[in-house]
Amino acid sequence: LDENRMRKRLAREIYVWAALDHPNILKLLGFAFENGRPCLVSPWCGNGTLQEYLRKYPDVDRRQLVRQTSEGLEYLHAQTAPIIHGDFTTANVLVTDDHIAKICDFGGARRDEEARTGLTTAGLEFTNIRYTAPEILQGSSTPSVRSDVYSFACVALETMTGKSPFWKTEKDIGVIQKVLKDKLTPSQEDHPGLEDADMWDLLRRCWNHEPSDRPT
Template identity: 45%
Template structure:
């Protein structure tokens, strides 16, 4: 074995060891918290910013590989959620896309905490969802919005299904100091707009598409509840297929939950009660 090969082998073994150490430590932390026991300190303090980024990339690679048991994948997802929340950052080397350009000088739409721009990537139209940080003066509110945005990107990144709008990646430079989530541009827009222009569209097919997307979310391990199913968040592809979009309120849960937190238009948090799928309600 060559010197370079031995170095790579040693680095891989070291990274695997660190990954297992992090998974074990975070699992112990969760168990202690569940049992209302005190934990001497916050877990993973031995991870610096650079090491944490490397750890997130490794965890995402584990999730993308579809290898290992469901228990292992669940532990990896739980840990990467914790790191994203702690750092308010994402595994950049996997998610970042550079070759994207925006079109025009103004957004085409806006929501509570983000603006929507049209852009291009490799000659194809894309949607750029831009975190609205510049106009928010309150530092605490900015931190909350950024945390929610990172969480949306992380949850969205794990989803791959014909009736889920895919996340293509993230760009950190186009809208400095903010960043944007990149997804395919839907010329047909949302289902409400589409039905106005196409009143003869098969409604039964649309409902089947939406149900298939929701069923996929609920079948994840851990399950995911969208939290904001409505016409504006159901987009229509060029071939008339419905896709669920906007995972800003998505709730990753391991049990029945009827209470989540959302961001108001001013950036502050408020308590909301969502109408969840029947299978998540304890009667």
């Protein structure tokens, strides 16, 4: 990103993040410069990302982590002007020393009215393809509450099984083909560790290729 776009992104991130206050949202403490570079200051989360935490504590209560991330995302979407995270992945959830999940990284976030005006079709700059809703991949829509819901289901799946969506497909282009051309969603066959039929039903509804049919 060029310097001007970086500044705009940073200003937008501060604008969105500073107003947030929820147990499952990482708190913004302030803004500083380090060697001339801007830095956002937040509490230290000693357990690292959700990915790292699950590797370190494989026997943790994974449903509780799914519940915490869902409550954080629900808080964002429940604002008077809903906040779209736009890049919701297990890498953008940190876990505190007290084992609490905190959603972080609001560099791709927008308030809903901004997203709907088309100010961000550039979301793919920040996005992990495996967590991205099909309408975003094909460029037919900007990030929305419903694309966040799709991404949440991907995060929930990885939290429960330790495997990312389409983990058997090595290259991103292969994932894009499966999602857009073959209309596939992550399969229970590839994630045998999750046997809960009700959860699979919820995940599949969140992955519906028609955004309006996803739960919110």
